[in-house]
Amino acid sequence: MAALTESDSWTGDHLVEQGLISLSQFDQARRLAEQWNASLIDVLLARNWIDPAEYYRSLSERFDIEFVSIREALPDPDLLKEDDVSEYMRELAMPWRKRDGRIVVATARPGPECILFSRRRWGRDVSFVVTSKFDIHWAVQNVFSDQYSQRAVFELAERDPVMSAQTVFTPAQVLIGWGLMSAATVGLAFAPVATLIAINLLMSLFYFGNFLFKAILIWAGGSHQTGRTREVNAGVRMLRDEDLPIYTVLVPMFREPNVLPIITNALRQLDYPTSRLDIKIVLEEGDTETIDAAMALGLEGIFEIIRVSPSEPQTKPKACNYALRFARGDYVVIYDAEDKPEPDQLKKVVAAFRQAPDHIACVQCRLNYFNRDENWLTRLFTLDYSLWFDLMLPGLERLGVPIPLGGTSNHFRIEVLRELHAWDPFNVTEDADLGIRMTQKGYGVWLIESTTFEEANVSQSNWIRQRSRWIKGYMQTFLVHTRRPLHLVRTIGPLGVLGFVFFIGGTMLSGLLNPIFWGMFAIWAITRTTGFDELFPPALLYLALFNLLAGNALITFIMMLAPFRRQWLELVPFSLTAIWYWVLMSAAAWKAAVQLITKPFFWEKTDHGLSKQTAVEVALATGQTEERAA
């Protein structure tokens, strides 16, 4: 346990003298600050025991230094250096302006430490003004927003262009595609039956491989994880609060004012010292409704708002890249606006990172839904997610296949994330891409048993929009990582490539191909036509029959197994209706394919807050916030 710094002690005494906090609050805050190895002010602000405006004004009186809102009296941009921003954020001190030839430092933490730092950094001849932490963040964002925005968009494309989805199809890919299409056209013109049989055979083999791979994956995933769960839980019990690192939580939001209370309340309930949390609500500058909602919530000091200046593409990864510049943590996690992570998630992740080998750079937690019983779609979506996160991803990890990360609740070592130039803003499933990129760069992903609950889509049209974005992102990811096939084999191994092809390629391709086979089957079943007979010579017929029967049975069966881990067996009968879910998936796949050509970087926005359960969650969260404020 670290003792309070001298300036914290002074500040505490001063605040008590001024009647801004009670003695018992001071005692408690001191104990927590010592226990968490945090500053007293961070604890007071994190606990909402003091109003930030009153605190900074009082601080200015205490030190007899002028209070300046540098949001209004903007700093001189020539004094600020982009490379020093992380230092400004850490020390909460930055050069503001020059007065009479002296640099005036704006600080939110005045005291001997700040004087020492400033003199070392800007020379002995400095003077000070007090400002708020919020103002410092705001001012830095204002000054550097253009550069940060530029970097957020183009850093990966400039530094590692082959890994960026900015170029949708490379010339080689276009050439190969053109070659295949030409071969098929020539074949259809001169030997139509043989060509169709060959195409049919390729598709049937792909289906067969896909089913086989999924069966192996589920088997591997089912027998995985128990040991790690025990170890991680034991690790959590060994953690001491004072040893916990600073944890950055990024919450990118866009036009989601309604669900904001859910995430803020869930973050307050995290079992993690609040002063060790660096929470950033990342909002688009033009999204006034969400910014207003965030302001209206009167969020306490641990929540920091990052405004992302408008630029194209307007995507979540770009917003995250932008916000990452301001991150102070050793680890960083992304949550969506309607997410409810389990309270001990961050501690579990810290424990997992400490137990993991050095090359593990990401820990993926599981996702599932809090409104699973709302309607047919939410039930199927829950089955789908349970299958994905509870069985398939553990299977991928066990088999050593690159893991396409899920949209949220993926926790990173921040230095690795920065080394990899973070997320690709041109890829609309940036996390999936990052998972593959990480593996190619020699890093690994671990999965742990901690769940973040989200809102499942309740509307089919909204679901198709969301799924079309995911599938389009998978297409982008597939195209990016197959640009250098030999490099891919070298970096992730033959099994990894096979898994990548079937898992990423299979997910998108089966959605595209299914309607073709369903159509043929329906026509045959209704008309009993013999028109397709030529396309199915005996061996192919048996393979197609096997795929039709065993394949569909397998996919339905694994969907039935999906809720087993969570004991949600009441969902099992719904897997028998999965056929319509697959139809929706195919609709999304075709939409994605069209968009890949026409609008590759367009972020198909999913509307959140449509669920009745979400309304309940919001009411609950708002109530708890009010209770806490009272």
Place this chain on the structure above:
Amino acid sequence: MTLLARYAAVLVFATATVLVLALALFLRAHGYTAAGELDLWGRTLLVNAGVMPFEVAATAFPPLPQIAAVGANWLVPDLGPPVLSIVVAMLAAWLVTSWFVMLRNAKFGIVVSLAATTLLAFNPLFLRAASEGSGFVLLNLGIWLLALGLFNLRQFYRVNDMMLVSVALVVLSFSHPFGAVVAVVSIPFLALSVPPDLLEKSPSGVYLVLLFPLVFAILSFIFVNWILTGDALHFLARSETSTAFMSDRNGVVFPSNMLIVAAVAATGFFGVAPIAIFMGVRTWTLRPLLLAIGGLFATLVSAIVYAALLGVVPPLALAIGPAVVIAAACAVHWPRSHDGQRAIILWLAVGLFGGTAILIGDTSLQTRQWRSAAFGRETAPIDQEQVLLAGILAGRKGVLLDAQAAPALIAMRGSADGLLSPDAFPFRMSALRREMNWPIVVVRSKMSPHGSDRVGRAFPELFDDGAPGYRKIFDGSTWRAYQAIGGNRS
């Protein structure tokens, strides 16, 4: 698994394959071939020679042995009947190897694991099953998967165990009619091994997961029958011929009183798997293990009773055979203790003696012949008439024969070359015109247990009266063969 353990497993697999294969070849050399295997091999020859369409094999019940046989023969066509024995030997060896590997995984020493595996593999009932063909080996494999799933399900709550149980039910149902009975009667007993909280929460959900693959597989099989033959229940019409050789209702082994059958089955079970009783006693307080043992015991005994009622029960030694596999499952799940290893070896050794006693006590014709051949004595084939007929037909061309009605005859003949099928268009035309113009015609008596074959139905007087221009070259109580007088016809 360490490298050494992998080598050991490979060695066990190789040894077991060689031993089971050697046993099969030894038995064949002394005149014993399982009737089911002859039928299977005959159909395989017919399919791969194109005399019988693949659809017939794909729609035959049970389909798994048939598809495995056709596949193996298609892959290695020159190997002849031994290819089936190799497939069977490898399946049996896989089973034996999995016992060894799981014993090692359960932290038993290599010597104890090898000793236990040897005692199980050399149990005469296992050897009897392993030399009875792919159907029985697959049945035992199904029992093994079922046992593993049931032992683990309640303990570990893993989806893998749900998968094991579900897949086991499919393997059992599609490998042998007796297996199908085992799968069906096991359904109520599965509840004993399912975690009680899951069962309480959603019994329908649990059973839907467990039974979905089986139900879907049955529906798929019906669909395949419909697609390929135009009759969804085609396999039922042919099931009598497929299962006839398995029935043993001579009243010696299985009396008509089902209580006595149950008592025989229960006694047999405990004779072969005494380890189950002592494990039950020892794990009295460990309900997951106790209930798994109870469920497996109840399943096997009930299956024998129901199979006896339905007339598909195999000879006693084969019906009780799965108890060896259950004994293996008990051994790998034996709770860890200092005296565990000795106890396992002891009870498996007792089971080996129990298995020997049952094999000796089994008075069915098939088991008697197996015993005789196993002791190196020459045995007469069960169907002597077919052997003689096959000898006459061997090497001849232009033989019209309803081979689907007697696939074993083709296996004995050694080849499907030179056969004409009643499925062929010329035969159908000739039947309509009531003209016969083939060099050799073989017909089955309408008085035989299975009635007339298609040749007999097309030419009803042929068996008794022959045909003008043909002379009888074989005269048996079930089969007769006629040859055209005066040279070849086309």
